[in-house]
Amino acid sequence: MGFWAQVGLQEATSVLGMELVGLHDHMMFFFVLTFSFVGWTLLKLSVSKVFGRFYLDNDSLESVWIFLPFIVLVCLGLPSVKLLYLMDDVGLPESSVKVIGHQWYWTYEYTDMRGSSYSYDSYMLKEEMLEDGDYRLLEVDNRCVVPRMVSMRSLVSSSDVIHSWAIPSAGVKVDAVPGRVNQVSVCFLRSGVFYGQCSELCGVNHSFMPICVECVSVNSFSEWILNNHDYMLSKKLLGSGWGVFGAIFKVIGAIFKGVCYLVSLYFTYLYYVFYYMMVVPVKYVVVTSWSVLWWSVKTSFALLKWLWWFTDSPFDALIFAFWHVGGIIFNVVLFVLMSPVKAVLKTVKGIYSGVVGLLKVTLFLFEAILFSMSSFTSDSFKEYVMSEVNYNTKKFIWNLCEHYNFRR
Ligand SMILES: [Cu+2]
Structure with a gap:
């Protein structure tokens, strides 16, 4: 801050x-x-x-x-x-947090595990609620929680007017536009609490909807998110006052849904059988025979016309026939003679594209040099970040796998 x-x-x-x-x-x-x-x-x-x-x-x-x-x-x-x-560029994020702006608070939602959705609102703390060391107008009741050194994605949207989700120290500022989802990559270098404020004028309490992100270790994050999701899942199955009956109804509903899906699959199968066994062969036969018939009729008609012409003036007709047949033979000879020339041309074209490819590679190398020149952090720092992100990502996935295997 x-x-x-x-x-x-x-x-x-x-x-x-x-x-x-x-x-x-x-x-x-x-x-x-x-x-x-x-x-x-x-x-x-x-x-x-x-x-x-x-x-x-x-x-x-x-x-x-x-x-x-x-x-x-x-x-x-x-x-x-x-x-x-x-x-x-968001890259390949491991997990997502949905951020929804409201007048005048934020909602954070974590939904990518097992179809359960865990969401909560984040309001600013009033002055009389602050404890020692808290920051006035920046502290919230429920913080947005993210893991340290893991590639996270924030999906930012709004439910009423345009807000803007911003954390200046992390270089994050995304507009929360109603009806549109913007995304931004969030990857903190260290654990801690980071503050920001709504950065798009959104009404009278615009100044009183701060953003407070708590970055924790991967283990803490995975434990937190898995516990919350388990809690939400158990509430979803047995909640809403129906108890065991609710669960039974849900199971029956799921079985009914499955049967419906199987029946629809069967009808799709029947449709494809009908289409490929009946429609396609018939269509092919009809189209092919029609074009063969049409060609024979056309050719016979032309031949008859020529014969009639031959009886009328045999000399002209013979000359025409000579040129016509000669043309066909000429085309064949031309094809045989020109094929090697065409092959040579193709080779030349191949060499040309090879040279162009080489030039492109050179250009790419040049760009790569420019790219490396225009970065402000050292290579050792990048290496450190990459290894940490790799390690933490593996740890995160390991935690998830272990948890769900254990549940089974
Ligand atoms: Cu605002």
Whole structure:
């Protein structure tokens, strides 16, 4: 979170947050460089009478002040575009949390385990409810819980007006738009409690719907989520005042549903049998025989016409027949002669596409170099993050598997 009289951004708590801080520092470098240079030049120009005597109609200087800003802009734009892309990419998340904005509180929902849905509301704590060390206007009654160093996904939506779910230290800010689900990747580097506030004006209590995310270890997270889901599942089966009868009705309903599904499968099977055994063969035979018949009629008619012509003027008809048959023979010969030429052409084309492919690979390598150049975190840090995320992901999946095997 931000502190009083803080200079710069908040301390980053996610990989993207670190990259954003890096981008900010990178931009500030160019900012300070440019402003000090321009300021110094302006000052010197206004003070000294001889400083700018070569500046007018100086072609080489003009080239410099066209190309230098261009290079600076590329240096600023490339990493920015890369980060923009990375922030939109969610990758392969292990688990999802649905975030729904309301006037004026947030709802968090965890639904990806065994069809049970565990959701709760998160309201801001009033001032008189705060304990020592709590932050005013930032503390909530139920926090959004996420695991540390596991790729999570937040699906953000709204039920009334546009809100915005934001955690500045993690570089997260997503609009919660009614009727639309936005997603964002959430992967915290360390355990802790992180704060944010609704960042889209949504009504009178806009300032009083803070976002509070609690990042815990993978083991704590999996235990928490599995217990909650088990609780919800047991409530779903035996709840709503029906007791054992409710459960029996549910079982009967499930059996009925299964039978319906099997019957529908059987009818689908019958439909396909009818289609492929009856409709398709008949269609094929009719279409084929019709085209054969049509071709024979056409050919016989043409032959008859030619015969009639032959009786009328045999010389012309013979010449026509000669050209016609000659044309067919010529086409065949041409095909035989041209085939090798065509093969050569194809080979040339193949070589051409090979060369183009090689060029593309070179371009890809160039891009890869640019890509590695425009990252602000070191390779060892990336390695650390990757190994931690791998380890925690395996631990998370292991915990889930163990729990559900044990239940069986
Ligand atoms: Cu708001």
